[in-house]
Every structure is written in structure tokens, then in C-alpha cells.
Amino acid sequence: MSPAGRDEEGRHDVGSPIAHGGNLSHARALFPKAPEPWIDLSTGISPYSYPYSPIPGNAFARLPEPVLAEELKVIAAQAYGAPSAVHVAAGPGTQILLPIIASLTSKRGRAVVLSPTYAEHARAARLAGLDVTETDDLSRLAEADLAVIVNPNNPTGRIVPKSDLRALAAKMRAKGGLLVVDEAFHDVSEAESVANAVEEGGLVVLKSFGKFYGMAGLRLGFALAHPDLVGLLEDRLGPWAVSGPALHVASEALADEAWRQAMRVRLASDATRLDSLLAAAGISVFGGTSLFRLIRDAKADALFHHLGERGILTRRFEERPEDLRIGLPGPNDWTRMEAAMASI
Template identity: 30%
Template sequence: MIRPRPWLHAIHPYRPGSHAVTADGSMASNESPLGASPQVALAVAAAAGAAHHYPDPLADTLRAELAHRHDIDPDQILVGNGSDELIYLLAWAYLAHGGHAVCADPAYRMDEISSMVVDARLTRVPLRRWTHDLDAMADIDADIAYVVNPHNPTGTAHTHSALERFAENCRAHLAVFDEAYIDFTDDPDTTTAMPLAREGRAAVLRTFSKIHGLAGLRVGYLVASKEIVETLRTVRAPFSVSTLAQAAAVAALRDEPHRQAVRRHTLEQRTVLTQLLTDAGYQVVPSQANFVLVRATDEDALVDGLAAHGISVRPGSTLGVPGTVRISVPTAKGLSLLQQALG
């Protein structure tokens, strides 16, 4: 009987957030409250006619759009089946068989799981005041240092200047900045590490799942030096991003008004959500993402109480922060549900 590699027994499988009965009540997975751009459905329908052909292996049209947006060489961009695939590629290429990664504690689960899958050593550095302890992480000699900025599940963020100091001083061979929630920061330009990736001094991960609302189509991308991108190309599946997903991502990028509408809604409703929870007697960690982390003495009571009103949220115990609950910024109707549930 075949048996899995012994180190795999230590991995606790990823547990995704659950959906509520209604979309308005689903606040567990940080999905876009406004959905995808209307242009996406049109683009997907048009692309479906080519479903009998293999997709563009490197997503050249999408990479060209991204290169223009970020003012970067297309050969510094690798598109993947969500940013999760790219995290696994980094682990396979740079951590397998005895590599060493450093991350925050709690970590984004995919950074943690991918490292364990390839039998790498993982050092977890506890948060300091709900944020990455960059000074402590910089002192650790590792192959990869993962910094999720803004952090999931806390929603806290570091400035670009802090990230630049970290990239300059850290002992890790590669700093990887995961910017899944960067569009929801108060000022993305002073928060992003993209200039470091453009210069080949770090790697940056982005996703189309959040502000673009393409969580169900799985598209992400990595920006890094040409050498890193070329290495990752050698270990990736050649057709991992479907024709429909590529078409959807291009359409989403070209609809800037929709992106701005999602950003405005998120920032405005995040403030309202924070105040609503504060008025209900909860402490809320100041967030720069499309969710808030609520401190709850009785985590189960809050989760179950909201579920009784048709609202699904994410228990902090499943994210490495017991005694908290993560709540995604909802739709306007979802906010009304929360008001009723919280009394």
C-alpha cells in the first residue's frame, strides 16, 4: 500500500469560509460585494467560442495589460491560477527538500502549507501589535520571507518605506510581498512594494479575486526579476490559466470605473462596519483590507449569533487568531442584516 510522505501528516488542511443562504449574508471569504465588472461576462461569452483550443500558455495579452499598468517589462510578470499557484511554484523552486521560509504568525495559510508540502523548514514570527514584526523577521536567515501586506487575517499594513527597509536589511534571499488587498488601503501608492519588484529587489503577488471580483475564475500574477520568472516558468503547468479566465482578467483590468466603484464602496462601508461593531461593544483591529477583525471574548457565541440571522463569518480560531472573528465588508443589504443581528 502506498503511503504519503511522512511530513505531510503535520499539515492541517485549509478550511475555506462557508457561504450563507444569501449572497448578502456571506461575509466569510472576503469576496467582492459588488461582483465582477459587467464587461467580464461579455468577454467570457466571447472567449467561449475558442474553448476547443488550448489557452495562451503565458497569457501574453494579459501580461501586456499588466506591464502597461505597472510600467514594467512583461517578462517580469508570470500569470498563475490564482496567486496560490504562484506561492506553490515559489515553494517548489526555492524551498523544496530542506529550504527555509519565514512568515508571520499567524501566516497566510498557503504560505504555510506550501512550505510544509515541499518539506521546508518554516519559522513563524509572532505579530507585534497585530502587524508583521519586520525587524524580527529581517534577522532570520532564510530562503524566502513572506510578508502579506495588508495582512490576512488582521488587515494591518506597513508603508512602502518600511517594506523597502525590510527588503534592504532582511537576511532572506528573497522577500515576497503578497498584495492581495493592496487596492483597499487608504493610499495604495505609499503602501505597495511594486517598485521593489520592478527593480528586481523583491517579488510581489497580486490577485484578481478581490477588487476585480474574479474569485471563481482563479487568476493571479507575480512580478519579480526576469531570472525568477524564468525559473518559475520551468516548473509551472503550461496551461494553468484558462482562456476564459484570461479573457475575464483583461476585461476587468480595462474597466477602471468598476474597480474604483468597488474601492469606494469598500472604504466607505468598512468605516460604517467598524463603527457598527464598536457601537455594539466590540474592539475592532484598524483595517486596510476589505474585512475587519473583531476581538470577541466568546468567539463561538458571535459566530453562532450572526449565523442565526443568516450571516456567515470566519472564526478567528480557523485563521490562527482565536478569540476573534473576521467579517468581510458586506453589501448594503448585508450591512442591514448585521445591524439587525447586533441589535
């Protein structure tokens, strides 16, 4: 098995995690002469972390209080538009929820993933024992027992209309299947959420906390679904699924609507600034969100290496060499990024 988690025929090994952004150790090995510190633009995580209040010392010393977990579910339901707290399951990141959700489908048959997209959805479905098809044809998802759509999509930014999502959820519900809509980047999108439709059943909406709030290391995510499905998820997760520090930070952040609105404006402005840098170098943007831009260009691999040699890591895709995803530089990173782009 190769380090990339592929077998001899180039297929992803079901049990091996798929390569993602954020691996600075690999970047240092690939570009040993690059200047430090590295600027990591490979993940699509906001460069602005939420300014939370000091975490109480007992948040580390004690097991998380159940009442605090229930309070977080109330706040999350309000922030994300779920019908109520009983429609919310919280866990240590949406990543851990993927194979659990896939294993809960009433029919252990076929999963269809709208692709290209975040590759862990397909891997999680295989781990759950489903046969997986990846397609760019939305109509084919109706054939599935488990249908998966990332909306807005990572990395293309593609948006599937809410009406189409609800129609597909109805088809899944009618045959005992399940539609998973991953709204990890919805906070920075014009896409309509389907969170308010989960009571109807046949639908799970995933929400990632760390990307928009710039705190991926906190490991927190939510699944919004019918209460019966939420109960099954929470049984699988067990007690204390969310850490005490995460409960403290997220309860403040999700209740802070003013910060959320201001941050959307700031991220959109930064994304426009990144577009201008790329355009000045003769590189057009193919898609993305205001947390990342996707380039689809024959020069993508050359740009990856050009930036990497200057200590700036971006996200390339082994299976799509003309694609390159670039996240937003932080406030102190623009000077280096601008110099690197100007030297192309």
C-alpha cells in the same frame, strides 16, 4: 488525523489544506436551523463582481491563445506597477503559486513568516521542505532564506512600510534568499506597493485578482518578479496556466481604471457602514481593510454563533478565539445584517 487537518498534538498536518472561510456546507452542519440563503461574510472577497462583457464561446471550446496570455501580462504590468510584462507570471490563483515559489529559493533552509497571517504561506513553505518560523517580529525575517510578508496583512490590516520591505529584499538578495510580499489586498489599501522594485531581484510580489474584483471563482493570480524568476515560474506552471474565460475577463477588468477608482470609494463607504453596526452593538474594530474588518474581543465567539444562527457566516480562528473577521455584506444583505446586529 482530525477533519481540521491537525495531528494528535494539535499541529497542522503539512499536507492538509488549512480551514478557510467560504465553507457553507460546514456552516449548515454547524447551524442546521439557520435561515437560507446564507450570507457569506467569511472570505474577505468583494461583494461586487466586475461587469465584464459576454465571454466568447470559443473561450470555452479552444485552448487559450498564447497571444492573449501575453496581452494580459502587459495589462497586468501596467495595472499593478511592474516594470514590464516580462516581470509578470500569471497562474490559476496565487494559492497554486505559493509552494512553487518556495521551492525556487536558492537555499533550502529556513522560512520566516510575519504572523499572524494567511496560514497557507507557512504550509506552502513546509511543503517545499523548509523549516518554518512564524513571528510578529519584523527584524527576525532577515534571518530567513525565504521571508514572507502579507501587506496589508490578512486579517489584521497591518502595513509594513515600503522602505522596510526594500531593505529586507536587499538582504535576501545578498545571500541568495527571497522575500515574498503578498499584496492580495493592496487594491483597497494605502500601503505602497513594491511591485516596481522587482527588477532588483530577491523579491516576489503576489497579486490576487479575485478578491478586489469579486471573482474568486475565476481563479487568477499574478507573481511579479525578476524576469529570470518569472521564467522559472512559467516553466513550472506549463502552457495554458490561465483559462480562456479568465483571460477575457481580467484583460477588461485590469484595464478599467475608472471602475477600480469608483469601487475603492464604494468599498470604503461600506466598511464605514459595517463599523457603525458593530459600534452600535458595543463592538470595536481591531483592524482589517475596506474588504473586511477584524474584531479582537472576548465576545467574538458569541458573535460568531449569534450571526451563524441567523444564517450569516463569519470567519473565526481556532488558534485565536478572540479574533473574528467579518467581510462586507452585499447590496441585498444589509437588511438581514442590520437586524442580526440589532438583536444582540
